[in-house]
Amino acid sequence: MLDINDFKLVEISDYDFFKNFYTKYPRQHSDNSFTNMICWNDYATYKYLHINDAVIISSTIEGEISFRGPFGDYDDELLKDTLRLSKKYGSHLAYQIFDEYTKKRIEKIIPDIKINPDRDYYDYVYKTEILKDLPGKHFLSIRKHLNKFKRECDFSVEQISQDNLLEVNEFLIAWCKWKECKKNPILNYEKNATVYAVKHFKELKLSGIALRVKGNISAISIFEELNPTTVVIHYEKGLPDCEGNYKAVNNETAKFLYGKYEYINRESDLGVGGLRIAKMRYNPDHFAKVYFIRAEDIPDDL
Numbered sequence: 001m002l003d004i005n006d007f008k009l010v011e012i013s014d015y016d017f018f019k020n021f022y023t024k025y026p027r028q029h030s031d032n033s034f035t036n037m038i039c040w041n042d043y044a045t046y047k048y049l050h051i052n053d054a055v056i057i058s059s060t061i062e063g064e065i066s067f068r069g070p071f072g073d074y075d076d077e078l079l080k081d082t083l084r085l086s087k088k089y090g091s092h093l094a095y096q097i098f099d100e101y102t103k104k105r106i107e108k109i110i111p112d113i114k115i116n117p118d119r120d121y122y123d124y125v126y127k128t129e130i131l132k133d134l135p136g137k138h139f140l141s142i143r144k145h146l147n148k149f150k151r152e153c154d155f156s157v158e159q160i161s162q163d164n165l166l167e168v169n170e171f172l173i174a175w176c177k178w179k180e181c182k183k184n185p186i187l188n189y190e191k192n193a194t195v196y197a198v199k200h201f202k203e204l205k206l207s208g209i210a211l212r213v214k215g216n217i218s219a220i221s222i223f224e225e226l227n228p229t230t231v232v233i234h235y236e237k238g239l240p241d242c243e244g245n246y247k248a249v250n251n252e253t254a255k256f257l258y259g260k261y262e263y264i265n266r267e268s269d270l271g272v273g274g275l276r277i278a279k280m281r282y283n284p285d286h287f288a289k290v291y292f293i294r295a296e297d298i299p300d301d302l
Contacts, residue, residue, distance in 0.1 A: 002081045004089055007047035007058055010037045012203060014048075021055060025072045026227035029098040029123050029288040030267050032057055032068065035204050035224060035234055039193040056082050066093040066292075069102075076109055080302045087298040093118075094295035103291055114297040120271030123288035124279045125230065126264045131254035131282065138283055142247055149244025153213050157252050160201070160208035160220065168210060169198050171217040175237050194235045197222055206234075209256055211249045213242045219249035223257075230263040250282075 018034040030036055037046040037057075045060040054074035058067050067086040070078050083106070086095035096118070097103050103115060134143050149155070160168055172194055181188040197206060201222075208222040219238035226232040233253065238245040257264060265288065269276040 002049065002056070002085045004058075004085065007049045007056075010034070010041060010046040010048055012038055012200060014038075015203065017050075021072065022227075027071070027098070028227065028230070029290065030226060030232045030234070030265055031098060031121070031123075031290070032071070033224075033226060033232065033234075035197065035206065038200075038204070039196045039234075040189065042192060043189040051078065054078060056085075064091055064093065065089045066096050068096040068098060076105070079105060080109065083293075083298050084302055086293070087295050087300075087302075090295045092294055093292045094298065095293040097291040097293070098288070100289070106293075110299060110302075113293065113299070115291045115293055118290040118292050121268045121290040123232075123268055123290075124266045124282075124284040125286050125288055126266060126282060127285045128231075128254050128258050128261055128264050130285070131250065131264055132258045134251065142281065145244045146247045146251060149242065149248050153218075153242040153244070153248075155218070155242070155245075155248065156212045157256075158210055158212065159256075160206075160210050160222065162202065164210060164217075165198055165201055167217055168208075168220055169195065171210075171220060171239070172198065172237065175239055178239060194222070194237065197235060208235075209249065209253055211238075211245060211252060213245065216241070218242055219245040221249050221253040223253065225261070226265055229261060230265050231257050231261040232265040233267065236266075 015034060022034070027033065043061065047058045049056045054070040054072040056067065056069040058065055067082055067090060070082055083095060097106070097115065106113060106115070134146070158164065172191060176191040179187055181191045197204065204224070206222055206224050208220060210217050211219040218241050220235065221233055222235040223231050223233045236246070236249060238249060254264060263285065266279060269279050
């Protein structure tokens, strides 16, 4: 039987372990990426349990524990044990599913179990070529705003590196001041996560671009490989110094990644209406879906 006390807090020293594990067992959704777990750890308290060639992950948000996995190579008994643990300690989001393979395995074991789609946490996945070219009538409005930015803003693009990380950090302070992060707990956590990513940029082997307007950083994009065909954009931020910089950094990121990755995962919209509209305007190729099972829906007699 699994014991919740055997779970270990995700730490920066676990990078190599997760890098090797996810190389062997690629993932499609961004939530369980090592970068997301370590950067958001003060909000979600990610822990993991390594058993043979499988990993089970837990997260705790405002006192509510959620389990996901196993990931890797595992048998049905370990999957059942994970569900039992979820029933014992979880509640509303007791168990989360981040891929269709796990969903099908659970449905085979427990055919009548209630599995709920969690649309707010679907990752948006786009064709890199589409975000680069923005073709056709569907993108007409975006192209107009982008062209206006190019005409009116004196901009340049550069890669994020050790040479400009200090400026990127100063940009984040300015961004948070503009967004009034201290008045919004989630925005403050997001700022902390982004600052952590910048501080550990080299250790996490992240990549990114910075867009300058009149010499100052106006927008940034920070990303990494999610799987061999897909890159995930972890952080995209912009200041209100020149209208259209978000569209510009989006487009420049796609140009930078074109030829390297077929897809760009731009993570979820968290149920934020304006963000959902903006992400849908870019015509996603598909979603990396998420599902959840409530504790009361997990059978007692597993």
